[in-house]
Amino acid sequence: xxxxxxxxxxxxxxxxxxxxxxxxxxxxxVVTTFDLRFTAPNREPVMDMPAVxxxxxxxxxxxxxxxxxxxxxxxxxxxxxxxxxxxxxxxLSARDALPLVTQMCEFVLSFDGDIPGAKPAECGNWxxxxxxxxxxxxxxxxxxxxxxxxxxxxx
Numbered sequence: 001x002x003x004x005x006x007x008x009x010x011x012x013x014x015x016x017x018x019x020x021x022x023x024x025x026x027x028x029x030v031v032t033t034f035d036l037r038f039t040a041p042n043r044e045p046v047m048d049m050p051a052v053x054x055x056x057x058x059x060x061x062x063x064x065x066x067x068x069x070x071x072x073x074x075x076x077x078x079x080x081x082x083x084x085x086x087x088x089x090x091x092l093s094a095r096d097a098l099p100l101v102t103q104m105c106e107f108v109l110s111f112d113g114d115i116p117g118a119k120p121a122e123c124g125n126w127x128x129x130x131x132x133x134x135x136x137x138x139x140x141x142x143x144x145x146x147x148x149x150x151x152x153x154x155x
Contacts, residue, residue, distance in 0.1 A: 009153050011041040016141060017150025018094045018101055021085065031073055032092040036101060037083040038141045046081035051133035053077075053125065054115055055084065055108060058134065061116040062107040068100055094151035105142040109135055 005022050019035040038047060056077055063072045063086070073087035088097065111131070118126045144150075 006035075010155075012043075013154035014041050015150055015154075016040060016083075016144040017148070018098055018145055019151060019153050020092070020094050023091060025091075029089065030091040032088050032090060032097075034086040034088070034092075034094065034097050034101075035078075035083060036086055036141070038137055039082045041080065041082045044082075047083075047137055048130060048133050049081065050128045050130035051137055052081055054129045054131050054134035055138060057115050057117050057123070057129070058108045058111050059084070059104050062104050063100070066100070066103070094149065098145065098149055098151075102142065102145070105138050105145075108138045109142070111135075 014037060016037050016039060017035075019037065021033040021035040024031045024033070039045075056075070060075045063069065063075050068088075071088045071090060073089060075084060075086050077084050086097065086101070090096075115129045115131065117123050118129050120126050
């Protein structure tokens with residue numbers, strides 16, 4: 001079997017940042033997958049699952065209601081719990097997505113109240129949420145990408 005693109009990235013050198021993971025083109029429609037890497041893989045503890053779940057709920061709610069909602073295909077966590085994937089229509093660069101990702105992070109940081117979709121009828125694991133830890137991770141990530149967006153994978 002062919003090695004998939006995400007396994008070709010040197011995770012021992014990967015730092016928090018906003019990267020283009022891949023671009024897929026089918027019948028003239030391009031979907032760009034972004035790697036929102038919140039932590040340094042294999043060098044920091046993985047993210048707390050309730051916080052990851054909260055970021056997913058609030059982030060997806062923001063993205064699917066915002067000005068670019070028609071461009072968003074998917075937002076969700078990586079299985080390794082070191083970040084998130086954002087899939088968008090278009091042949092985009094990380095710099096193109098940076099303002100939207102920044103706005104999403106600011107939305108999460110300002111969020112107060114009931115977590116969207118955190119009800120038994122709306123989510124299969126609705127009670128596993130942690131807004132305080134979600135804000136901790138998002139603030140750290142936002143500070144990282146504002147200081148240095150790191151938009152190119154390490155070679």
